[in-house]
Amino acid sequence: MLEYPEIAVISRQLQKETAGKMVTAVLPPMKPHKFCWFNGDPAGYEAQLKGSRITAAEGFGIFVELVFDNGRRLCFNDGVNVRLTGGEKPPAACQLLIRLDDGTALAFTVAMYGGIYLHDGSYGDEYYVKSRAAEPPLSQAFSARYEKALGEAGPKLTAKAFLATEQRFPGIGNGVLQDILFRANIHPRRRLESLSGDEKAGLLAAVTSVLGEMETAGGRDTEKDIYGQPGGYRTIMSKNGMKSGCPACGGPIVKAAYLGGSVYYCPVCQPEKPEA
Missing domain, CATH: 3.20.190.10 (MutM-like, N-terminal)
Structure with missing residues (x-):
């Protein structure tokens, strides 16, 4: 996609x-x-x-x-x-x-x-x-759009729903979402109300850093360009990276159905419930 x-x-x-x-x-x-x-x-x-x-x-x-x-x-x-x-x-x-x-x-x-x-x-x-x-994710105006969307979002909205539904951020879909959430150490089902201020800031940083790396590498390895060549960015939380396991802790990557598509995550690095 x-x-x-x-x-x-x-x-x-x-x-x-x-x-x-x-x-x-x-x-x-x-x-x-x-x-x-x-x-x-x-x-x-x-x-x-x-x-x-x-x-x-x-x-x-x-x-x-x-x-x-x-x-x-x-x-x-x-x-x-x-x-x-x-x-x-x-x-x-x-x-x-x-x-x-x-x-x-x-x-x-x-x-x-x-x-x-x-x-x-x-x-x-x-x-x-x-x-x-829409403001491009790597533009200077994007952070203001992100903060505005956070303020308007319901507290029970999950991380995946916030980033990848309702066209809040066109161009951020279920595909790029996976590595963004992994970089931010946030589970796809985490509710926004459970995120700390640092975690919300970290999520924004993950959006810009991961998308920047993907673009610089010529796209994701799960997609092809106009020459029929796959992108050079090696996805971690995807069908391509699942067999290798989590690069951070070495544990298995989990695949699950959620909000109309598959999500990939590490249950250790991305706990569903925040630590008390």
Whole structure:
């Protein structure tokens, strides 16, 4: 799933590889995916994009967006994967293919679910609007947003619910959340009312440090970039790191279902109940 590190990395890669190139063709879904959503009929995307040039690629919140010189924008999120290809046969499950004038193409596929939305800049989707308005996690303005959200959150809200639900912090999802909470030594089910002032400050520090490391490394090793390469950040609390055990205490990593997804944590380093 696209979260802050991948959005930052992929938007930069797309800027480097596609800015200035002209769209020569747009192919609609080759094998329609039940959980891939579009803004209108994807068969009509070509009429709106063919002959236009990509001027920029942007990343914000939970979206990556391509900007075209005719005023159109194409944004995608969640489980949408984009690959830069050399013009070879596209994947059988390709949901959208954009051919460019240098012979390359952008192939979009979907894992689980995601959206590929073409619009004119006035797209009013709630998640898009919130992502546009959100302060990036590594910006100077983010700490103020974090403190404001803490003040507004109910005391019984858990650490996972606070960081990764209700779009309080677009770009921070269930994926990056795991290592953030591990770095802060906070259990996913810990209630905010149980956190000390130092723990709340430590959680903010963990958000910025972990996301910064993930971005610098080219994303997480559980996700791939536009070249099909996994990121260089080795996740600890994930399916990839589970077999190795906790790097801090050597104990086993626990996987559990919580709030609509899996959480990974060390029960020793991240106790569910604070010490008396």
